[in-house]
Amino acid sequence: MTDTSHKLHALADIQQKILKAAKISGRKPSDISLIAISKTRSVSEIQSLLQLGHRVFGENRVQEAQQKWTELQAEYSGVQLHLVGQLQSNKADEAVALFDVIHSVDRPSLVKALSNAMKKQNRQIPCFIQVNIGEESQKGGCDIADLAGLIDISRSAGIEVKGLMCVPPLGANPVPYFALLAKFAKDHDLEGLSMGMSSDFEAAVKLGATHVRVGTALFGLRE
Numbered sequence: 724m725t726d727t728s729h730k731l732h733a734l735a736d737i738q739q740k741i742l743k744a745a746k747i748s749g750r751k752p753s754d755i756s757l758i759a760i761s762k763t764r765s766v767s768e769i770q771s772l773l774q775l776g777h778r779v780f781g782e783n784r785v786q787e788a789q790q791k792w793t794e795l796q797a798e799y800s801g802v803q804l805h806l807v808g809q810l811q812s813n814k815a816d817e818a819v820a821l822f823d824v825i826h827s828v829d830r831p832s833l834v835k836a837l838s839n840a841m842k843k844q845n846r847q848i849p850c851f852i853q854v855n856i857g858e859e860s861q862k863g864g865c866d867i868a869d870l871a872g873l874i875d876i877s878r879s880a881g882i883e884v885k886g887l888m889c890v891p892p893l894g895a896n897p898v899p900y901f902a903l904l905a906k907f908a909k910d911h912d913l914e915g916l917s918m919g920m921s922s923d924f925e926a927a928v929k930l931g932a933t934h935v936r937v938g939t940a941l942f943g944l945r946e
């Protein structure tokens with residue numbers, strides 16, 4: 724198969740699974756956004772998805788995203804680019820200029836840097852607060868105990884908090900973690916839930932995900 728026909732099959736298969744999971748749980752498929760995670764993928768791999776009409780993508784590094792997407796955004800209209808990786812405060816200006824949504828807000832210093840960058844550029848970027856849902860020492864995301872405070876700080880800084888994001892512990896059953904993130908979102912009146920990756924996006928949809936982040940299942944294994 725050519726790269727494009729392979730991707731067409733993968734994309735249709737994932738969309739079908741999202742549809743099914745949405746139906747089973749009584750949700751509208753249009754409330755769920757499939758973010759194609761294109762980190763480590765080449766411009767030409769990304770182009771085959773763009774040529775199929777897909778427009779929602781995610782990257783985890785600012786510099787890599789700049790290199791690939793400055794050109795692609797000029798070539799294809801309607802691209803929506805999400806940052807799903809950890810962000811250093813000194814890259815806030817670049818992130819605000821390039822991305823349309825940021826999923827990895829996890830500390831007050833980053834809120835401040837993003838808020839300043841947005842004011843400077845007169846550009847509002849909706850953000851998700853990433854929660855360290857499995858309370859892992861090495862993992863990104865704010866501590867559960869700090870979540871309420873960080874939501875307040877973000878809102879006071881004028882940032883639109885779209886929802887919560889998590890990456891459950893590797894190898895664990897993700898279901899209880901997705902359910903916990905959904906509960907926190909509900910507690911704080913947040914609609915957005917960025918959760919679910921290649922191996923567990925259907926479970927995430929059933930538990931309320933509004934944004935699933937799928938890389939491998941679309942593009943194949945990363946090197």
Ligand SMILES: *Cc1c(COP(=O)(O)O)cnc(C)c1O
Nearest residue numbers: 760783807920921936937938939
């Ligand atoms: C890489 C990555 C994904 C996609 O993971 P796959 O298992 O390849 O689908 C999703 N979210 C984040 C934060 C990632 O870094």
